């Protein structure tokens with residue numbers, strides 16, 4: 161499928177107290193669409209829990225350990241996220257019950273979210289259980305708790321069970337996503353979403369750096385992806401596969417300058433996403449006609 165000029169993509173996380181409906185809502189948003197959900201244990205701090213691909217956008221739902229836990233863990237994460245940008249999401253969906261009494265758990269989350277800043281939606285779930293006018297009092301209760309200068313990017317009452325207003329929620333998420341690539345091919349099911357994403361971060365930087373010099377005949381294969389023992393560090397090795405010898409030279413650049421810059425930019429994105437330092441090694445190989453080879457295609461994560 162050709163990619164529209166203004167394709168948008170980004171990372172979205174749910175936050176909220178237990179039982180507020182986070183899991184139900186993500187499943188409802190994903191619906192029948194093919195979702196990438198890994199059942200293998202993922203090795204990074206930030207987990208991909210689902211991918212929703214639409215015609216002009218891709219929403220990647222992420223889960224960061226700590227983000228759902230109120231009190232200290234959450235605070236720790238928020239402070240770190242605010243300081244370093246690590247494990248950050250483009251949009252945070254803050255889910256609450258349709259109750260005008262803001263409990264201590266929510267007061268705490270709210271304080272941390274305000275400290276964090278960024279794009280935060282107030283999503284009031286379980287709309288089906290209350291009379292609509294009550295929603296206004298709930299909205300009031302949460303807004304009156306916000307400090308001056310903070311505002312929710314959107315306030316949306318929904319029902320994850322009946323589906324009411326979920327389309328509005330989805331459209332508003334897309335509205336706030338940055339322009340970005342389709343990180344995951346449309347119909348790919350993988351139990352290694354982290355590898356697919358790592359490869360796509362690299363491919364994206366290559367396309368950015370090379371612009372029109374090289375046709376899209378470039379693939380990226382992740383050959384190593386493992387946490388280093390006893391250290392907060394991920395070792396990632398990737399091979400960039402070109403169709404022609406001449407392309408290899410362009411990808412490497414003068415004195416390796418292009419490859420070095422691609423590696424640096426990709427590494428920064430990966431560190432932000434995976435939430436830990438990364439040692440990234442890039443290799444370049446020529447594999448003529450790789451696009452015609454079914455075996456190769458499969459190993460790159462494309463479904464035939």
Ligand code: GDP
Nearest residue numbers: 178179180181182183184285286287319320321
């Ligand atoms: P999580 O802990 O935040 O992931 O919450 P869950 O998704 O597991 O949902 C907790 C409970 O709330 C489940 O029994 C859901 O069926 C219920 N629930 C979730 N969303 C709604 C909703 O929109 N309306 C109603 N009535 N119940 C909901």
Ligand code: MG
Nearest residue numbers: 179182183184
């Ligand atoms: Mg849950």
